[in-house]
Amino acid sequence: MINFNDPFVMLGLLPLVLTIVSMALTRVYIGEGLGNTLASASLVVSFLLVMLIHFGWPDIPATDQQAKLFYLCLFALLYGVLLDRFPSLDKTSTFFKSVVPVAGVFWTFAPSGPFTFSEAEYRGLALITVLALGHFLKLEQDWQDGIDITWSLLLIAVGGMIIAWMTTADPVATHILLAFVSALAGYMILNLPKKRFPLGAAGLFPSFLIILSSLLNIIMKQPGLSPAIFLLSLIFLADGIGGLLPLQLSPQGKRLATMAGLFTLSLAAAYL
Numbered sequence: 001m002i003n004f005n006d007p008f009v010m011l012g013l014l015p016l017v018l019t020i021v022s023m024a025l026t027r028v029y030i031g032e033g034l035g036n037t038l039a040s041a042s043l044v045v046s047f048l049l050v051m052l053i054h055f056g057w058p059d060i061p062a063t064d065q066q067a068k069l070f071y072l073c074l075f076a077l078l079y080g081v082l083l084d085r086f087p088s089l090d091k092t093s094t095f096f097k098s099v100v101p102v103a104g105v106f107w108t109f110a111p112s113g114p115f116t117f118s119e120a121e122y123r124g125l126a127l128i129t130v131l132a133l134g135h136f137l138k139l140e141q142d143w144q145d146g147i148d149i150t151w152s153l154l155l156i157a158v159g160g161m162i163i164a165w166m167t168t169a170d171p172v173a174t175h176i177l178l179a180f181v182s183a184l185a186g187y188m189i190l191n192l193p194k195k196r197f198p199l200g201a202a203g204l205f206p207s208f209l210i211i212l213s214s215l216l217n218i219i220m221k222q223p224g225l226s227p228a229i230f231l232l233s234l235i236f237l238a239d240g241i242g243g244l245l246p247l248q249l250s251p252q253g254k255r256l257a258t259m260a261g262l263f264t265l266s267l268a269a270a271y272l
């Protein structure tokens with residue numbers, strides 16, 4: 001018997017089923033265009049619904065990780081839907097693209113009380129913000145160029161989940177990433193063997209925030225895992241790094257080899 005009271009079972013299965021069912025229904029009954037937009041959004045909607053079921057309704061004002069992430073994702077989802085439906089809004093998205101990672105970093109690290117960061121912590125926060133912004137802009141550029149970014153998102157989420165679980169760094173991050181991996185897997189299953197539901201901004205922006213927030217919280221709980229998380233995040237740059245490797249492979253082969261190598265190195269670094 002399947003024990004749905006087990007959070008790992010519930011978080012591992014429910015988002016998968018919700019994503020597959022909601023994507024299929026929106027495409028069948030609404031068709032292309034709006035149907036594609038809603039199908040892409042279904043990935044995030046399924047994740048948020050499971051968050052509500054598992055963690056309950058988030059507090060206002062948000063003070064814990066899951067509440068902050070919920071509201072960030074909800075805002076990014078709504079903006080992404082508007083951007084998918086009204087491409088002319090892309091003229092304003094440059095500002096939003098800068099706000100997404102910066103807001104994700106600072107709100108994740110923001111304490112519930114007064115700020116008490118030291119000078120060294122502020123410098124570290126600035127560095128993390130720059131890295132997050134660079135990763136997001138690269139991911140968004142790959143997305144616009146038609147590169148399949150879902151494998152990058154999946155590998156980083158799985159890697160973060162394994163690191164958080166095996167090191168017991170952050171059980172909340174483990175649960176959040178498990179739910180996201182499950183929802184993303186549902187999206188990817190419906191896009192096999194060929195892509196039927198393009199990933200829109202409604203799926204991209206919140207997905208990045210989910211990964212960013214979870215990885216940052218792992219670092220906050222165990223700063224010693226920073227090198228492992230950094231290596232894992234380099235998967236976003238796999239095509240550029242792979243191009244530097246002296247391997248007799250196609251560009252796609254180099255990218256996949258780089259992603260696999262960085263994934264393995266990050267897990268190894270977490271246990272050293």
